[in-house]
Amino acid sequence: MKTTPKYKLYREWIYLFSVIIVSVFFIMFNDSSFNDTLSAYGLDAYSLINYDYFSFREKHELENEIIGLKTKLITSESERIKFAEAYDENIRLRELLAIDLPDSFEFVYAKIAGSDPNSYVRTILINAGTNKNIEENDVVISDKGVVGIVINSGENVSKVKLISDPSNKIAVRTENSRANGIMIPAGHDHAQIEEITKTTPITVNEKIYTADFSTIYPPGLLVGEVVSVSDSSATINKKIRIRFIQKFDQIEDVFVIKRKSAK
Amino acid sequence: MIRDQLKYGFILLLVTLFSLKFSALYAVYGVKPDLLLIFLIRRSLNDPQPQVAVLWGFFTGIIFDLIIGDVIGITSLSYSIVCFFTAFYKRTTSYLPSYKRTLVYVFGVFFSAVLINSVTMSGLPFYRNLVAFMIPCSAYTLMIALIIQTFKPTK
Numbered sequence: 378m379k380t381t382p383k384y385k386l387y388r389e390w391i392y393l394f395s396v397i398i399v400s401v402f403f404i405m406f407n408d409s410s411f412n413d414t415l416s417a418y419g420l421d422a423y424s425l426i427n428y429d430y431f432s433f434r435e436k437h438e439l440e441n442e443i444i445g446l447k448t449k450l451i452t453s454e455s456e457r458i459k460f461a462e463a464y465d466e467n468i469r470l471r472e473l474l475a476i477d478l479p480d481s482f483e484f485v486y487a488k489i490a491g492s493d494p495n496s497y498v499r500t501i502l503i504n505a506g507t508n509k510n511i512e513e514n515d516v517v518i519s520d521k522g523v524v525g526i527v528i529n530s531g532e533n534v535s536k537v538k539l540i541s542d543p544s545n546k547i548a549v550r551t552e553n554s555r556a557n558g559i560m561i562p563a564g565h566d567h568a569q570i571e572e573i574t575k576t577t578p579i580t581v582n583e584k585i586y587t588a589d590f591s592t593i594y595p596p597g598l599l600v601g602e603v604v605s606v607s608d609s610s611a612t613i614n615k616k617i618r619i620r621f622i623q624k625f626d627q628i629e630d631v632f633v634i635k636r637k638s639a640k
Numbered sequence: 641m642i643r644d645q646l647k648y649g650f651i652l653l654l655v656t657l658f659s660l661k662f663s664a665l666y667a668v669y670g671v672k673p674d675l676l677l678i679f680l681i682r683r684s685l686n687d688p689q690p691q692v693a694v695l696w697g698f699f700t701g702i703i704f705d706l707i708i709g710d711v712i713g714i715t716s717l718s719y720s721i722v723c724f725f726t727a728f729y730k731r732t733t734s735y736l737p738s739y740k741r742t743l744v745y746v747f748g749v750f751f752s753a754v755l756i757n758s759v760t761m762s763g764l765p766f767y768r769n770l771v772a773f774m775i776p777c778s779a780y781t782l783m784i785a786l787i788i789q790t791f792k793p794t795k
Contacts, residue, residue, distance in 0.1 A: 403713025419706025565670025
């Protein structure tokens with residue numbers, strides 16, 4: 378009588394343990410260049426099937442958008458002229474005082490190529506990659522404020538980690554008191570700010586911006602606004618809850634900021 | 641046999657594209673269901689071969705991770721385990737009454753949510769993670785799964 382080899386009896390378990398080992402291997406070496414390369418291939422493959430299905434918009438919607446943009450352009454232009462004079466003066470004074478010049482930035486336009494498909498993921502895809510010189514840690518913004526940072530780039534598509542990802546800890550400052558704190562995301566659309574003492578005056582609806590000393594985020598980008606402030610914590614710090622200005626499900630167009638260091 | 645696998649592969653591709661492109665349409669307060677997991681559990685119930693189910697779970701998860709995942713490997717790990725045990729359990733019995741089938745979905749979806757969230761949302765305390773992410777996501781995923789199950793029951 379023919380007997381079944383033992384390994385065939387346990388074949389399904391061997392399959393299970395093999396895939397567990399491979400998965401754990403990937404998790405353990407999540408930041409390795411091997412994973413980054415594989416992910417870049419994944420993004421390249423996705424860019425092949427990514428198609429902008431609903432790029433068309435209604436004519437009147439586009440007309441309204443054009444009118445809005447033209448109005449905004451004229452207002453911005455008049456402000457730009459004022460700021461340009463102040464900027465030139467600032468540069469002259471910095472040169473006189475031998476202070477480092479501020480960094481300047483260039484912007485790369487991109488559209489959303491895919492959003493987080495379930496609630497476990499706090500990443501989106503944009504249709505710009507290494508072909509537009511997008512690199513890891515480039516900051517992504519929209520007209521409403523910070524969106525996130527690039528964590529991986531394929532040739533045509535990049536993966537962006539949203540600022541609402543709970544693994545983020547971002548240095549921020551308040552609008553009025555200019556107090557610096559650490560923002561820690563705590564949900565889909567809100568976060569809390571730590572390390573701001575109870576003596577600092579903070580008001581509801583006060584805007585929150587990225588801090589001046591962040592190595593990744595340029596200073597002064599809008600992050601959110603305060604929804605509640607409490608002194609009930611047992612520590613010396615306030616409990617500040619903020620809401621992100623950005624609605625992450627409604628983003629359509631973004632800009633990737635490329636930092637150009639000043640000499 | 642191969643035709644079935646190709647059919648599953650094609651549906652899986654459509655589900656992946658749909659969830660990447662249109663997830664905002666069915667998000668409720670930022671909570672979204674895990675459509676891929678629903679598809680994989682249904683596939684495992686329809687074709688209860690653990691060694692095949694585990695490979696489907698693994699490759700679906702790893703492709704998903706490579707395209708949009710933050711922690712590569714966590715979705716593949718979770719999907720593999722859920723698919724394996726769903727198929728394993730279904731194989732042991734020729735008929736599953738509806739309450740047991742519902743329990744398979746409940747265990748599968750909640751296990752997956754706990755495993756993935758614990759790693760990807762590790763910045764949050766566990767209880768907050770449970771309340772803000774795990775329970776809402778599992779509930780929404782289960783609701784969709786049970787609606788589909790009602791209108792198109794698995795074998």
